[in-house]
Amino acid sequence: MKDKQFDNIFKDKLNSYSxxxxxxxxxxxxxxKRKKRPVAFWFTNTAYGLYALISILLITGGAFVWKHxxxxxxxxxxxxxxxxxxxxxxxxxxxxKNSTKDNSTIKxxxxxxVSSGVNSNPDKEISTSPKIESAENNNTxxxxxxxxxxxxxxxxxxxxxxxxxxxxxxxxxxxxxxxxASKSSNIADNQNSTISYKADAxxxxxxxxxxxxxxxPLSELALVKSDRIKLALAKLNAAFKKPNHFDCPGDKNRQDxxxxxxxxxxxxxxxxxxxxxxxxxxxxxxxxxxxxxLMGFNFGVxxxxxxxxxxxxxxxxxxxxxxxxxxxxxxxxxxxxxVIINKVINLPQGDTTISDTSTLTxxxxxxxxxxxxxRNIEIPVILSWRNEKVDNLxxxxxxxxxxxxxxxxxxxxxxxxxxxxxxxxSKGSNTYTSxxxxxxxxAASIERKLTDRWAIFTEPYFRYGLSNSIKSKFxxxxxxxxxxxxxxxxxxLGNRQQY
Amino acid sequence: xxxxxxxxxxxxxxxxxxxxxxxxKGNVKYQKILFEKYSPKFMTVCLRYATDQMQAEDMxxxxxxxxxxxxxxxxxxxxxxxxxxxxxxNVSLKALKKNRIxxxxxxxxxxxxxxxxxxxxxxxxEAELLRLIKHLPTGYRIIFNLHAIEGFSHDEIxxxxxxxxxxxxxxxxxxxxxxxxxxxNLQKIAV
Numbered sequence: 001m002k003d004k005q006f007d008n009i010f011k012d013k014l015n016s017y018s019x020x021x022x023x024x025x026x027x028x029x030x031x032x033k034r035k036k037r038p039v040a041f042w043f044t045n046t047a048y049g050l051y052a053l054i055s056i057l058l059i060t061g062g063a064f065v066w067k068h069x070x071x072x073x074x075x076x077x078x079x080x081x082x083x084x085x086x087x088x089x090x091x092x093x094x095x096x097k098n099s100t101k102d103n104s105t106i107k108x109x110x111x112x113x114v115s116s117g118v119n120s121n122p123d124k125e126i127s128t129s130p131k132i133e134s135a136e137n138n139n140t141x142x143x144x145x146x147x148x149x150x151x152x153x154x155x156x157x158x159x160x161x162x163x164x165x166x167x168x169x170x171x172x173x174x175x176x177x178x179x180x181a182s183k184s185s186n187i188a189d190n191q192n193s194t195i196s197y198k199a200d201a202x203x204x205x206x207x208x209x210x211x212x213x214x215x216x217p218l219s220e221l222a223l224v225k226s227d228r229i230k231l232a233l234a235k236l237n238a239a240f241k242k243p244n245h246f247d248c249p250g251d252k253n254r255q256d257x258x259x260x261x262x263x264x265x266x267x268x269x270x271x272x273x274x275x276x277x278x279x280x281x282x283x284x285x286x287x288x289x290x291x292x293x294l295m296g297f298n299f300g301v302x303x304x305x306x307x308x309x310x311x312x313x314x315x316x317x318x319x320x321x322x323x324x325x326x327x328x329x330x331x332x333x334x335x336x337x338x339v340i341i342n343k344v345i346n347l348p349q350g351d352t353t354i355s356d357t358s359t360l361t362x363x364x365x366x367x368x369x370x371x372x373x374x375r376n377i378e379i380p381v382i383l384s385w386r387n388e389k390v391d392n393l394x395x396x397x398x399x400x401x402x403x404x405x406x407x408x409x410x411x412x413x414x415x416x417x418x419x420x421x422x423x424x425x426s427k428g429s430n431t432y433t434s435x436x437x438x439x440x441x442x443a444a445s446i447e448r449k450l451t452d453r454w455a456i457f458t459e460p461y462f463r464y465g466l467s468n469s470i471k472s473k474f475x476x477x478x479x480x481x482x483x484x485x486x487x488x489x490x491x492x493l494g495n496r497q498q499y
Numbered sequence: 500x501x502x503x504x505x506x507x508x509x510x511x512x513x514x515x516x517x518x519x520x521x522x523x524k525g526n527v528k529y530q531k532i533l534f535e536k537y538s539p540k541f542m543t544v545c546l547r548y549a550t551d552q553m554q555a556e557d558m559x560x561x562x563x564x565x566x567x568x569x570x571x572x573x574x575x576x577x578x579x580x581x582x583x584x585x586x587x588x589n590v591s592l593k594a595l596k597k598n599r600i601x602x603x604x605x606x607x608x609x610x611x612x613x614x615x616x617x618x619x620x621x622x623x624x625e626a627e628l629l630r631l632i633k634h635l636p637t638g639y640r641i642i643f644n645l646h647a648i649e650g651f652s653h654d655e656i657x658x659x660x661x662x663x664x665x666x667x668x669x670x671x672x673x674x675x676x677x678x679x680x681x682x683x684n685l686q687k688i689a690v
Contacts, residue, residue: 003675007647009620010628014648017625018539019546022556026534029563030527278597281560282553 028285256306262314264459264488265299270322270480275468279475283417287476290415294323294371298484302380314382314399322480324372326413328421332366368421372412374470374480379404382441392449399443399459405469408434417474430473437469437479447490459486515579522570534563537580541587547632547644548591558594562587588649592659595637602638602662602670620682631681639674646671 270293276284300318307313341356382401389395409426416422416431423429443461450456465479472478513521513532521529542559549555566583573582620628632640641660645651646667653664653671660667 006620006675006679010632010643011648011650013621013625013628014543014547014632016540017543017629019542019629021538021542021559025538025556025560026531028560029534029567032560032564280553280557282557 032281258306259493260304260312261491261493262302262304262316262457262488263300263491264302264457264486266297266459266461266484266486268296268298268320268322268482268484269293270296270482272322272324272478272480273465274476274478277471277475277477279417283415283474284476286419287415290326290328291372292325292327294325296320296322296482298378300378300380302382304384304490310386310388312384312386312397314380314384314401316380318378318380318403320376320378320482322374322376322482324374324412325369326372327367327369328415329365329367330419330421331363333364335362335364336360337362368413370413372410372414372424374410375408376405376469377407379406380441382443384445394446394448396444396446399441399445399461401441402466403439403441403463405434405437405439408437408469410434410470432470432472435467435469435471438466439482440464440466443486445486453492455490457486457488457490459488460484461486516575519570519573519575519579522567530567533566537583538563540580541584543629544584544587545591546629547648548588548595548641549633550595550637554594558587558591561594562590565590584649588645592641595641602642602666620678623682623685627685631678634681635674635677638670639677642667642670643674643678 272291272293274284274288298318298320300316302314302316302318304312304314337360339358339360341358343354343356345352345354380401380403382399384397384399386397387395388397410432411425412423413421414424414431422431424431426432426434441461441463443459445457445459447455447457461482461484463482463484465481468477468479470478513529518529518533518536522533538559541562542555545555545558545562546552549558562583565586569586573579623631632643635643642656645656645659646653651659653667656662656667657664
């Protein structure tokens, strides 16, 4: 028989042959289709995990850049302003502002406030000659024991002129009299735009290009159009409002030198992601139906240190435990009993015995229920951006980072591929092997100060397992994702000055 | 072309295009019709490739999900059944590749295969032929299925499985010999 003929017999007979399909196959397909619809895009695969990581880095980086640019804007508030207080009420106060380094001088001269300094770059010098003109005899700026900040604004298209944060502290100049009428300072920048300020007893008038004049109370200064002016004035406003707290020169280098200790704990909702690594989906379905995640928890301790600006690094050690209920019902015992019923019939010709033999099969089911525990010792490495204000009771922060699974151990049970029950205990079984897993974590927290050193905080968080932390000898891998809310206390270690 | 649905569903007949369009719109009714129409045939395909029943069911399940997911790629050119069958075969191969496929290099050339009668396999039922194939080692089984039944050339098989065409040829020869031996054994039992 030729090979081709031999092959054709198989081909002809089997090509259109129909085999029985399991009755539940359509249900399984429909269920699988539903499962594959992504509920949340970041759960679907590792690539999305990377997107989450990038997002966290962008948020952290963005927060830093924002803060940094805030400092830059603050930097453009001249540190080197010179103020001359003039007691001569009839004179004009001239504030001449240069883009200079820390070479401020305070001169008292007759009605003139002159700022002098060494210009680091003459090309970048801004020729500004704001004037404060006194319309009334007593409208002068004088020194007094209380403090108040006076700020000159640097207006420049080149930010590199000033590098230091520049709110200048002087003894409080007070505006004497009810009005400082028609006092204005004109700032001409190198782009030929003109901005002028007018002070009017608690109000500051901002004019831009001398066309629009807005009068706003100090509390509304944040609404001024020009961002730089807005921030400068907001700082000024803040300085007026908070006589006991001042930003200092060199604010950019401000750093919280304290170490903090956080102790926290959290209930956790865990969900498991199982990936086949050669095993059949039928087995995984049976395993999945036998296992249900329960509430887990974690607790830990970590140290926190300011690394730059408002960004803090947190690291420590934590214990987490994922709980899972394993329950399965299996046929345990078959008992077959033979039942013989003998009937004796009395007949005239003698007794007749009729035997009726039947069998009775009894099936016993064994219901097994245990709680599986997956325990981990982990190292969190987290960057946190804190919006902390010294005087605020309530503060908030955004955090993101990685949690490295340093050591894991399990106990409990699962099913093997023949649906038998096997132990998953780390000691005495090699059903599961633990791998070093890495998770991404993102959190937002709200904290409340109790005292200068103590604070409490709450921190909702989401944790995404980036890699599989458990590998099974039955051909699958699994990892865990978590959703939780931490409660904790923070202790300031030591009590160093912030500046 | 009309497809008659012979189950007890209220749908009497639908054109192939109608079913495909319905499936493309995500209409579950049409998806089920498609499934019911073709799943028995494709179950045979999967059984030919799979090591056991459970694996065949997985293959069929994955195959239909892939069909539904990629239905928009069918261009209404050529046989729709052939297009779906190719997907099922690919899914089956992919499932088998998860476990390394070994192509037996046992030299069984010395085994004497007596001549069988010309129509020996034709006397066997489809179920018996299927059982014979399932008893082949994985490597033999795949090559025999791909070449003898699916009709792929050895070059194509080599490309699909990343093996040499000559390996495919030798595996096919060995698969045929093993099948013939099994048929002889069956005949002996029958006698």
